[in-house]
Amino acid sequence: MNALSYTNPAAIVWTYCGWKPLNPKGPKLGFVRPSEGFIARPLSLKRAVAVGESLNLELQSSDVKLAVKEFEQTEGAAAIRTQDVENFLKEPESAAPFVSRSAAKKNKKLEDQNDFTRFNVRNGREVFEERAYLVGIVRNGNDAFFGIEESLHELSQLADTAGLNVVGSTYQKLGSPNPRTYIGSGKVGEVLAAIRALDVETVVFDDELSPGQLRNLERAFGREVRVCDRTALILDIFNQRAATREASLQVTLAQMEYQLPRLTRMWTHLERQAGGMVKGMGEKQIEVDKRILRDRIASLRKELESVRQHRRQYRDRRSSVPVPVVSLVGYTNAGKSTLLNRLSGADVLAEDRLFATLDPTTRRMELPDGKECLLTDTVGFIQKLPTQLVASFRATLEEIGDSSLLVHVVDISHPLAKQQTEAVKKVLAELDIQHIPMLTLWNKVDRTRDTDTIREEAGRTGDTICISALNGDGLQEFCFAVEQKLKDSMVWVEASVPYDKGELVSIIHRLGIVKQVEYSEEGTIIKAHVPLQLARQLTPMRQPCAL
Ligand SMILES: Nc1nc2c(ncn2[C@@H]2O[C@H](COP(=O)(O)OP(=O)(O)OP(=O)(O)O)[C@@H](O)[C@H]2O)c(=O)[nH]1
Numbered sequence: 228m229n230a231l232s233y234t235n236p237a238a239i240v241w242t243y244c245g246w247k248p249l250n251p252k253g254p255k256l257g258f259v260r261p262s263e264g265f266i267a268r269p270l271s272l273k274r275a276v277a278v279g280e281s282l283n284l285e286l287q288s289s290d291v292k293l294a295v296k297e298f299e300q301t302e303g304a305a306a307i308r309t310q311d312v313e314n315f316l317k318e319p320e321s322a323a324p325f326v327s328r329s330a331a332k333k334n335k336k337l338e339d340q341n342d343f344t345r346f347n348v349r350n351g352r353e354v355f356e357e358r359a360y361l362v363g364i365v366r367n368g369n370d371a372f373f374g375i376e377e378s379l380h381e382l383s384q385l386a387d388t389a390g391l392n393v394v395g396s397t398y399q400k401l402g403s404p405n406p407r408t409y410i411g412s413g414k415v416g417e418v419l420a421a422i423r424a425l426d427v428e429t430v431v432f433d434d435e436l437s438p439g440q441l442r443n444l445e446r447a448f449g450r451e452v453r454v455c456d457r458t459a460l461i462l463d464i465f466n467q468r469a470a471t472r473e474a475s476l477q478v479t480l481a482q483m484e485y486q487l488p489r490l491t492r493m494w495t496h497l498e499r500q501a502g503g504m505v506k507g508m509g510e511k512q513i514e515v516d517k518r519i520l521r522d523r524i525a526s527l528r529k530e531l532e533s534v535r536q537h538r539r540q541y542r543d544r545r546s547s548v549p550v551p552v553v554s555l556v557g558y559t560n561a562g563k564s565t566l567l568n569r570l571s572g573a574d575v576l577a578e579d580r581l582f583a584t585l586d587p588t589t590r591r592m593e594l595p596d597g598k599e600c601l602l603t604d605t606v607g608f609i610q611k612l613p614t615q616l617v618a619s620f621r622a623t624l625e626e627i628g629d630s631s632l633l634v635h636v637v638d639i640s641h642p643l644a645k646q647q648t649e650a651v652k653k654v655l656a657e658l659d660i661q662h663i664p665m666l667t668l669w670n671k672v673d674r675t676r677d678t679d680t681i682r683e684e685a686g687r688t689g690d691t692i693c694i695s696a697l698n699g700d701g702l703q704e705f706c707f708a709v710e711q712k713l714k715d716s717m718v719w720v721e722a723s724v725p726y727d728k729g730e731l732v733s734i735i736h737r738l739g740i741v742k743q744v745e746y747s748e749e750g751t752i753i754k755a756h757v758p759l760q761l762a763r764q765l766t767p768m769r770q771p772c773a774l
């Protein structure tokens with residue numbers, strides 16, 4: 228049958244694919260794929276337009292009147308290339324025979340394998356640069372503080388960090404995400420058209436997808452297209468970046484917990500880099516895999532606990548010399564590591580990518596008055612932080628609770644500086660650390676245009692200092708502020724330190740502000756402002772303070 232005998236573009240598409248009409252005379256055409264006996268329902272009007280557009284077919288309203296109702300199984304339409312259809316429409320008889328979907332994919336895979344230029348080195352690993360397409364939604368009455376464009380922009384930065392090549396993006400306004408496919412079915416068709424037009428290999432969604440949504444979207448886009456969400460992307464980045472045993476255990480655990488309910492071909496990204504591809508897992512296999520996964524999760528938890536125990540002991544030892552700890556917190560890419568490097572001469576990786584730092588790094592830093600403190604760099608925050616990650620990294624984040632001072636680093640040159648600040652505050656609020664004094668740094672002032680206004684605003688906010696970690700602007704002011712804050716948080720003690728504990732006296736001199744020293748028969752009587760932890764150590768030796 229000649230496809231041109233149909234006026235419905237969808238029908239042309241299906242016939243071209245070699246499908247047979249179910250009822251050639253009826254207005255609502257269904258089609259049967261002969262080899263598989265699969266019955267396709269007609270395309271919706273919207274979908275037909277989308278498919279038609281992707282095929283560059285000119286649609287008349289009379290053409291599409293026939294195309295009604297939802298069409299969910301889209302595999303057939305997806306395989307056709309515009310050029311093929313054009314050739315077919317011009318010369319139906321002599322056009323090249325339709326290349327079956329799997330053969331076309333095989334060819335494409337071979338092409339890919341030869342495409343060595345798409346292997347890039349990221350985080351010391353070879354990553355295949357897949358072509359990615361981003362999809363988000365704007366919820367009506369959205370109370371999120373990130374606009375959709377910004378959220379997608381951030382998603383594209385994440386994709387870039389993960390080693391993907393973003394070729395396009397789209398979004399849809401919805402009351403709430405579609406429970407079956409996250410976006411509406413019409414939009415699914417549109418994305419599918421884009422997948423074909425741009426040769427997309429991975430579609431990344433801006434929110435976490437439910438296991439059902441993931442499955443349905445995978446089905447809609449076909450097996451060769453990887454469907455992935457923001458969470459999977461962040462987990463992927465963390466996996467690539469984890470350097471210490473603890474971080475890599477935490478990430479693996481988070482990944483497995485995410486993977487468990489979604490056990491499909493989701494995690495082929497890394498396997499694909501290794502040259503393999505898990506495909507066509509049978510139901511039974513999935514059940515077996517789920518059990519294996521559960522067992523591994525349990526043993527990982529145990530291992531993680533013992534690693535943490537180790538670190539806790541190390542930390543306890545460290546706190547036996549109670550040097551005040553200043554923790555740098557803030558949104559990812561705010562400049563925390565750059566600041567740490569600048570102030571302590573450390574050599575922590577700082578780069579213009581999200582999540583450069585995963586492991587807390589601590590360095591000694593000298594303050595203007597000669598006192599010292601420990602400066603700790605922490606993992607950056609991000610909006611929509613995956614819950615699995617929050618849980619896994621909780622222990623790392625909780626260490627912030629031991630600090631004497633929190634320094635919130637903000638990239639003030641970022642257009643969304645305010646929203647990022649709020650997102651960080653939200654995570655901090657969940658950590659039960661409100662009692663710790665906080666200093667805010669507006670970093671990257673060298674990149675801002677109206678520096679004076681920003682400085683004025685910082686002045687009004689109080690406890691906010693403008694700096695440039697890059698060129699050193701404002702760092703002296705910052706150091707003085709840290710010194711002042713630490714002093715403010717010190718406790719006044721009067722203690723009689725026995726002579727056999729002479730080392731304590733030198734610690735008090737090193738960390739505290741000593742006001743008076745006297746020598747009695749029992750020991751050194753010392754009056755000083757000292758950090759809280761040191762005051763606790765001195766408790767047995769303390770004397771009642773004179774009022
Ligand atoms: N212009 C300018 N760039 C800066 C400044 N501070 C940091 N940067 C740049 O910002 C980027 C991110 O800096 P990092 O120090 O890696 O940021 P981070 O907060 O540690 O990021 P994560 O580890 O990902 O959380 C790097 O390219 C830095 O060179 C600054 O004061 N001015």
Ligand SMILES: [Mg+2]
Nearest residue numbers: 563564583584
């Ligand atoms: Mg960093």
